[in-house]
Amino acid sequence: MADYKPLSRKAMAERIARDIPEGWYVNLGIGIPTLVADAIPTEKEIFLHSENGVLGFGPAPDPEHIDPWLINAGKQHVTLRPGGSFFHHADSFAMIRGGHLDLCILGAFEVSAGGDIANWATSAQDSAPAVGGAMDLAAGARRVWVATEHTTREGAPKLVETCSYPLTAPAVVSRIYTNLAVLDVEDNRFVVREMVPGLSRDALQAMTAAPVFFEEKEYA
Amino acid sequence: MINKQVGTTAEALSGIADGSVVMIGGFGSVGQPDALIEALIEQGARDLTVVANNAGAGRVGLAKLLDAGRVRRIICSYPRSSGSVVFEDLFRAGLLELEIVPQGTLAERIRAAGAGIAGFYTPTTVGTILAKGKETREFSGRLYVLEQALGADVALIQAWRTDRIGNCVYRETGRNFNAVMATAARTTIVQTCGMTEVGGLDPEAIVTPGIFVHRVVHIPDGEAAAPAHLKKEEV
Numbered sequence: 001m002a003d004y005k006p007l008s009r010k011a012m013a014e015r016i017a018r019d020i021p022e023g024w025y026v027n028l029g030i031g032i033p034t035l036v037a038d039a040i041p042t043e044k045e046i047f048l049h050s051e052n053g054v055l056g057f058g059p060a061p062d063p064e065h066i067d068p069w070l071i072n073a074g075k076q077h078v079t080l081r082p083g084g085s086f087f088h089h090a091d092s093f094a095m096i097r098g099g100h101l102d103l104c105i106l107g108a109f110e111v112s113a114g115g116d117i118a119n120w121a122t123s124a125q126d127s128a129p130a131v132g133g134a135m136d137l138a139a140g141a142r143r144v145w146v147a148t149e150h151t152t153r154e155g156a157p158k159l160v161e162t163c164s165y166p167l168t169a170p171a172v173v174s175r176i177y178t179n180l181a182v183l184d185v186e187d188n189r190f191v192v193r194e195m196v197p198g199l200s201r202d203a204l205q206a207m208t209a210a211p212v213f214f215e216e217k218e219y220a
Numbered sequence: 221m222i223n224k225q226v227g228t229t230a231e232a233l234s235g236i237a238d239g240s241v242v243m244i245g246g247f248g249s250v251g252q253p254d255a256l257i258e259a260l261i262e263q264g265a266r267d268l269t270v271v272a273n274n275a276g277a278g279r280v281g282l283a284k285l286l287d288a289g290r291v292r293r294i295i296c297s298y299p300r301s302s303g304s305v306v307f308e309d310l311f312r313a314g315l316l317e318l319e320i321v322p323q324g325t326l327a328e329r330i331r332a333a334g335a336g337i338a339g340f341y342t343p344t345t346v347g348t349i350l351a352k353g354k355e356t357r358e359f360s361g362r363l364y365v366l367e368q369a370l371g372a373d374v375a376l377i378q379a380w381r382t383d384r385i386g387n388c389v390y391r392e393t394g395r396n397f398n399a400v401m402a403t404a405a406r407t408t409i410v411q412t413c414g415m416t417e418v419g420g421l422d423p424e425a426i427v428t429p430g431i432f433v434h435r436v437v438h439i440p441d442g443e444a445a446a447p448a449h450l451k452k453e454e455v
Contacts, residue, residue, distance in 0.1 A: 069392035088399035093324030136324030170347035
């Protein structure tokens with residue numbers, strides 16, 4: 001095996017947080033995306049949105065200052081930053097569906113080279129899947145980024161030519177942050193912008209079930 | 221004098237018929253009207269259709285109502301969550317019908333019912349299995365799916381402060397589905413953490429005007445869920 005170290009979930013969240021410009025309104029999905037909330041420096045004004053009716057929430061509170069009325073969509077306790085606001089569910093999804101969010105970061109079971117995302121059901125026969133707000137977010141946010149491990153625990157690629165799981169939305173993902181690389185979805189291709197040190201192009205390709213192209217680029 | 225306040229949860233829930241469609245506010249446990257759900261279990265109505273974001277957790281609240289075999293059908297976005305054992309058992313045994321609705325579509329279907337809108341086109345679910353069998357139409361080059369309004373016979377709501385007219389304010393993320401569901405039922409029943417005098421709520425801050433509310437019951441126990449620094453605070 002080549003000598004490289006995949007990013008931890010925390011390091012992935014920190015990597016993503018660096019790329020979110022000040023002033024954006026951002027929704028974080030459940031899983032690795034949630035960790036991004038704790039990785040945004042307090043001096044950077046980014047407004048985090050949660051489906052259950054809060055804009056401008058901040059990191060988890062310390063245990064003595066938990067406010068039971070203040071949770072995020074993952075039902076975890078959060079805090080409110082100055083300038084934060086509360087609203088009801090229909091307004092919350094007006095923000096989502098109406099294209100007001102600059103960015104939504106979602107976890108995924110699979111992402112295709114065309115930007116399709118599957119993140120809610122593991123088969124069409126999954127009789128009681130839980131969709132939550134994922135389809136509204138995927139269809140409504142101005143940009144959809146995915147944060148995921150590059151492969152499943154069993155080593156199966158999650159970046160694929162065509163999704164085999166039921167779609168959350170077609171052709172919406174523009175960027176993917178994995179524990180191994182940062183990739184853009186461009187013209188129905190995965191374009192690698194960045195890899196963890198020590199990882200070879202061949203090794204990354206072997207863990208990706210669609211051709212990957214390499215065009216390094218610094219994000220502003 | 222208008223007085224929508226009743227003394228007990230039993231009075232608040234009187235007259236709910238078998239076969240009713242019942243909306244239950246809340247998101248997870250926040251803003252969930254637990255005392256009204258308990259009272260609905262006591263009240264005894266059967267063959268219910270429940271509209272809620274989640275399908276209950278543990279053996280209390282909505283899960284207990286399901287466990288008592290009183291719900292025929294549940295319409296929700298996120299039935300399977302940590303501790304949703306009652307739902308999963310009933311569903312697997314074929315004893316509960318399920319309609320999965322994306323969360324934003326659920327909120328908008330409820331809003332539409334409250335606003336007298338029969339249906340609407342949404343981009344959510346386009347290209348997915350949840351759009352199957354639904355009309356899809358193109359507007360300005362983009363595809364949308366037709367969804368229909370979802371109203372109810374009864375809505376069970378938790379508010380933070382309420383007056384006898386039924387004006388409500390909510391607490392932080394406790395507003396969630398409550399404020400939307402309050403508009404969409406023929407009978408809206410509010411469990412409130414605190415009663416205030418008429419005129420005691422800032423008219424600029426009232427989220428649910430009393431026109432949407434039919435019965436109010438004061439459950440000061442709800443205060444237990446409030447952080448210590450808020451318990452003594454007036455609105």
